[in-house]
Amino acid sequence: MIANALQRLAGQLVPGVHPVRAVQAVRRLSGGASQQTWAFDVATGTGQGQPMVLRRAADASGARAQGTAGLAVEAQLIEAAQAGGVPVPGVRHVLQPADGLGEGFVMDRIEGETLGRRIVRDERLAGARRVLARQCGAAMARIHRLPVHGLPPLRTAAARAELDFQIGLHRVHGTARPVFELAFRWLRAHAPDDVPAPVLVHGDFRNGNLMVGEEGLRAVLDWELAHLGDPMEDLGWMCVRSWRFGHGALPVGGFGTREQLFEGYASEGGQVDAARVRWWQVLGTLKWGIVCEAMVHAWLSGRERDVEKAAIGRRASEAESDLLALLAPEEEVA
Structure with a gap:
């Protein structure tokens, strides 16, 4: 059915090229x-x-x-x-x-690598890793400066509203997680004021949603979570430890430093607020933990029987460990 429908569309997909012969390799x-x-x-x-x-x-x-x-x-x-x-x-x-x-x-379809664990390890991408964090920062700045008035209607996500939403999701699961409660308190106490002019936020800008080639960033993918909000949200989400794929010493996707990310952002006119970035990184780490919690809850309830959900659900404990490291006094963090 998919192949037949695409075949009927073929002429529209490559306008001006005749004849269009066939849709292949679906x-x-x-x-x-x-x-x-x-x-x-x-x-x-x-x-x-x-x-x-x-x-x-x-x-x-x-x-x-x-x-x-x-x-x-x-x-x-x-x-x-x-x-x-x-x-x-x-x-x-x-x-x-x-x-x-x-x-x-x-x-x-752009060719390249999207798997995060390969992006941080593949020797063929060693050169890309030297420039990728700066390229990501530059791409974020370009996203954040797009004129909002020309965009389709989108939801607006402010800091305190997002925190309340995550608290609600966690409460529905009925799971006792003291580390999450600690993070809730810290986030509420340190919540930044709403930005006066919300910008377009990608919402899922991270290693795993990038197409990377030997020269670096080829494409930013998966825009389904885009919304209006605080531009520092994208920078904080990019620094969540779960997207480092075992290369924890490099906070930006396992391939770069915060300084490189911030330099790239500034090179395209973006202004970094490091304290806000940290707040969004903490919220992002908590959010991923709640996503993991939701997956295992769906598996335990019988709504979804895919064992992958249960396996990912166990990673909520990793988010707890990451939260403790983020919330510990700096002198106590190795």
């Missing part, structure tokens, strides 16, 4: 309850294949998980980011009801 890359990702190639009469990706809601209704922007909005954000100089895949087509594929869009 294969599913990943999937979940709310989204599917498919790779395919469009072969043309010129003999050159065009590599593309379909991002599609898992069912025809296009239902999305709470808090996400939706795939049609995500496509608009990617187009806006591209216009603002952010490295992203080009959007080829936003799905329409007549396409028979539900909600989603087709974009160019």
Whole structure:
């Protein structure tokens, strides 16, 4: 069904190229309850294949998980980011009801590495790791300076509201975690004031959502959690220890330093508030712990029987350890 529907779209995906011969090598890359990702190639009469990706809601209704922007909005954000100089895949087509594929869009497929553990270890990417943190900072600054008035409607996420939301999620699980309670108290006591002018925040800018080549950053992926808010949220999330893939000494994705990230951000006109970055890093670490907690809770309740959920759920204890390290007095942290 997917291949046939894509075949009908082929002419729209490569306009001006005739004849479009066929859609080939259709294969599913990943999937979940709310989204599917498919790779395919469009072969043309010129003999050159065009590599593309379909991002599609898992069912025809296009239902999305709470808090996400939706795939049609995500496509608009990617187009806006591209216009603002952010490295992203080009959007080829936003799905329409007549396409028979539900909600989603087709974009160019960029070659490179996305797996975080390979990005921090692969010797072929050694040169990329020397510049990647600065490139990420620069890309963030470009995202944050995009004109908000030209964007589709998005939710606004302020610091205290996000903290309250995470507390509510944790309470629903009914799990006793003293370290989480300690983090809740610290975050409430140190919550920054709301920013006077919320900006576009990617919401999931981290190692694992980047396409990386030997020269460094090729594309920023997965915009489904984008919203308006504090720009320091993206910088703090990038520094969460879980995205370092075993290279804990390098706080930015396991491949760079905060200084490199901040330098890249400043090079594109961004202004760093290190205290706010730290607050968002603590909240991000807590948020990941609550996500892990939710996964194991879904498995224990029988709603989801995928053993991967239970395995990831055990990582809530890692978040507790990371929180203790973040909240300890500096002189006590090795």
